[in-house]
């Protein structure tokens with residue numbers, strides 16, 4: 470039996486209650502272990518798409534499956550464990566007195582206790598290089614450290630797919646690189662929403678361009694970023710002087726990428 474893809478979005482269309490149509494029949498499959506960047510200009514529908522992945526938004530046409538399980542009211546608890554969303558602002562995700570309690574929150578709610586819970590928290594914090602900060606209050610950490618803890622809160626649930634919303638925003642160059650190293654080291658499927666095109670190129674072999682609620686392109690990140698007509702048509706701009714030919718994403722291989 471073949472393993473189902475981490476994510477299968479099929480014919481997804483959605484209009485907000487005010488009638489604004491944000492998605493027009495999106496099809497997207499992300500295989501196990503892939504790291505895919507979701508690119509597109511402001512208002513393209515990226516957030517709308519992401520909010521469908523764990524059922525925060527629903528009610529339009531089409532289907533979303535996570536590791537074969539359809540996203541729907543009946544499966545919501547399991548879907549939310551499988552789809553780990555790291556929001557842009559870590560303070561939306563961290564609300565407990567200590568880092569340890571924040572990372573323990575999800576697994577504890579799922580029933581983990583005692584030594585098992587401790588081990589789960591420790592492993593998640595080790596994966597993001599934050600084990601030494603377990604007893605610190607999150608609000609005493611730097612922004613970059615808080616983002617890493619936010620990633621740990623999601624990893625502690627052992628998600629099928631890690632969805633990151635603008636992971637490099639507000640990070641200084643060293644923190645940005647450290648987070649890239651962490652993301653590369655994880656053995657998990659990643660969907661990364663970003664306007665940071667060099668970061669997409671560095672981390673994701675494949676990118677998808679969403680524009681006006683439809684997928685305008687899907688292919689190797691380097692090829693898309695070198696396609697000047699495509700970039701112009703969808704308001705995508707590389708930083709001044711950046712040469713997409715000079716950087717290549719390291720391939721994803723299971724375990725120790």
Ligand SMILES: Nc1ncnc2c1ncn2[C@@H]1O[C@H](COP(=O)(O)OP(=O)(O)OP(=O)(O)O)[C@@H](O)[C@H]1O
Nearest residue numbers: 485487489491509510511512513514515516517518
């Ligand atoms: N609650 C809402 N009600 C009505 N329209 C909305 C709502 N939220 C978003 N929209 C509209 O849906 C479209 C897609 O928005 P969305 O936030 O998904 O885009 P995005 O690609 O994530 O943009 P950005 O890069 O700015 O975050 C936009 O035209 C937006 O104005």
